[in-house]
Amino acid sequence: DGENYAGKDIEKIDQILKGENIKQEKFHSKSYATTSFLMDDKLSTIDQVKENLSKFLSTDKKDIIKSLLDSNLTGRGGAGFPTGMKWDFCSKANSEKKYVVCNADEGDSGAFSDRYLLEDQPLKVLFGMIICGYVIGSDEGVLYIRGEYPKSIEAINGCINELKSNNLLGENILGSNFNFDLNICIGQGAYICGEETALIASIEGRRAEVDVRPPFPVTEGLYKKPTVVNNVETLAAATGILLNGSEKFSSIGNKKSAGTKLVCLDSFFNNPGVYEIDMGTPMKKVFEEIGGGYKEEIKAFQIGGPLGGVVPLSKIDELNLDFQEFTSAGFMLGHASVVSIPKDFSMAEYIHHLFEFSAEESCGKCFPGRLGSYRGKEMFDQAKKKTAKIPLKLLNELLVTMQKGCLCALCGAIPTPIMNILKYFGDELKDDIVKDN
Ligand SMILES: Cc1cc2nc3c(=O)[nH]c(=O)nc-3n(C[C@H](O)[C@H](O)[C@H](O)COP(=O)(O)O)c2cc1C
Ligand code: SF4
Structure with a gap:
């Protein structure tokens, strides 16, 4: 129903399914930043979009890329690639057709920052996409929004319609020769669809499997055309940088973790x-x-x-x-x-859950990911049922194989939290694990 349920709300599932309103915990949203780039109200009205769009659509594209490079903004979706470089590469790709894709699949447990931006700062996200389109020479963008965010879809849809009726999207934006349109693609709840190549496959209507890179999307992306795929927060931050200046962003933090x-x-x-x-x-x-x-x-x-x-x-x-x-x-x-x-939550149970997650959510394309996740889950199934102990050497070999051999970070990075637990909470697992085997 578009509401955010968490924690003990599961105990009220019958009431929720009946459509009754249950009292939900209040979630705060506030900026504690020296300068706010993401939560301020500098781009909250159509008039503000109009004013800023006419300014930036007459700015040299190279100057916009330079601002992003100078700001040291890196992608907020997880991989951390420099955003200015991504836009620059795509702007230099030789093609009549290019795409801008906003990755709003936000599947990480505990994450709702993209949702906040889509619902409370939608114009910042859309402005970032339009400017990206202008810079790279694209006339079409797609927002891939997870289906569990109906309110985000509604908010973005409303803004797209408003921008269109004000000639801020569509043909000859603000009388210029720049055309740009936006569409929404609704995700169906698979975690792997957040990975950029699987996301592209999903938009194209193919099975959401990870593709080998290179070629990277900036040279061969959606429908095999050069494509910038950016996270929601990255696009909103790009807008914030253009509005506030790159120096303000780069002066916070350090070169590799700026803003x-x-x-x-x-x-x-x-x-x-x-x-x-x-x-x-x-x-x-x-x-x-x-x-x-x-x-x-x-x-x-x-x-x-x-x-x-x-x-x-x-x-x-x-x-x-x-x-x-x-x-x-x-x-x-x-x-x-x-x-x-919490203190009383079993770490063996937590690892079991992580392996189960990658087994359920992996796309199955690569061998170490597909089999490794299941073998790990089976080990912890047996430990849970007390039918066998886990051989530590075998578990470590499995984790290293997955880290080194997987095609993408889903099954390739799941060993990170598991290794952390083995390192810091090994004592808790001593009854489930045997050291010599
Ligand atoms: C399994 C997996 C899931 C991912 N899920 C998301 C996601 O939900 N949202 C996102 O923006 N990036 C996600 N990514 C990262 C994307 O592949 C890609 O790096 C990102 O969208 C690029 O945008 P950025 O440069 O703005 O960060 C995921 C990556 C992997 C391997
Ligand atoms: S690691 Fe392999 S099996 Fe797992 S999601 Fe990635 S490509 Fe698919």
């Missing part, structure tokens, strides 16, 4: 919500001051979705909001969603 980032805190925090935060901010401050601490005893957090690391509570004091810092410490910041793991 601001949306962070989602789950309902185990006293102040659950989505917050815009300066890169480089200590995680302790994010969790304790902004998040207000925890409602119950927490032992770890899975940060960055199911493929992100499992960070023990004790490590939070050592980390800042920084992509490279997380990676160097063996974790992954990714899209920056936070799922809390």
Whole structure:
């Protein structure tokens, strides 16, 4: 029904199915950034879009790319590729037809920042797509929005219609010779559809399987035409950079982790919500001051979705909001969603869930991903039923094989949180695992 259900709401599933209104927990949305690029109201009316579009459609395309390069904006969808470079490569691709794709599949557990932008800042996202189209020489964009976000689809659809009726989308935008139109494609709930090549296959009506890269979408993407695929937050940030100036963005954080980032805190925090935060901010401050601490005893957090690391509570004091810092410490910041793991939650159960997730959600295209996920799940099935213990050497070999041999990061990165748990919570698993085999 488009509402956001979480935590103990599952206990009220009968009432929800009957269409009764149940009391939901309040989620906050607030910017704590030095300069807000994502949550301000600089692009909340059609008049503001008109004013800024006429300004940027008469700006040299190379200057727009330079602003993005100078800002040090990197993709917010997980892979972290520099956005200015992506637009630059695509602008140089030789083709009559090109596409802009907005990746709004947001499948990461605990993530609702793209949803916030689609529903509360839709014009920022659409403006980013239009400007991208202008820069790369495209006349068509597609928003791939997950079907579980009906309110986002409604909000974006309404804005597209409004932009069209104001000549801000369609033929000869604002009297220029630039044409650009937008369509929505509704995702059907498969996590792999967030991976850019599977997403392209899904839009084309093919089975959502991952493709080997290269060629990358910037040279051969949707319908084999040069395509920029960007995450929702990346497109909104590109807009924020153009409106506020690249220096303001690059002056926050550092070269590889610049600007601001949306962070989602789950309902185990006293102040659950989505917050815009300066890169480089200590995680302790994010969790304790902004998040207000925890409602119950927490032992770890899975940060960055199911493929992100499992960070023990004790490590939070050592980390800042920084992509490279997380990676160097063996974790992954990714899209920056936070799922809390309560003290009494079994880590064997958690690993079982991760393997089950990749077994269910993988596209099945590559051998290490398809088989590895199932073999891992079987090991933990047996441990759960107490029919066999898990041989540690075999488990480690399986994890390394998946890391090294998988075609994409779904089954290829699921070993990250599992290895984190083995490293930091090995004691909890000692009854399920045998060291010598
Ligand atoms: C399994 C998997 C799921 C992904 N899901 C998403 C997603 O839901 N949203 C997203 O923007 N990127 C997702 N990505 C990353 C995309 O493949 C791609 O890197 C991203 O959309 C590029 O946009 P950006 O450069 O703006 O980050 C996923 C990647 C993998 C491997
Ligand atoms: S790693 Fe998993 S999701 Fe990715 S291509 Fe292989 S089977 Fe498909």
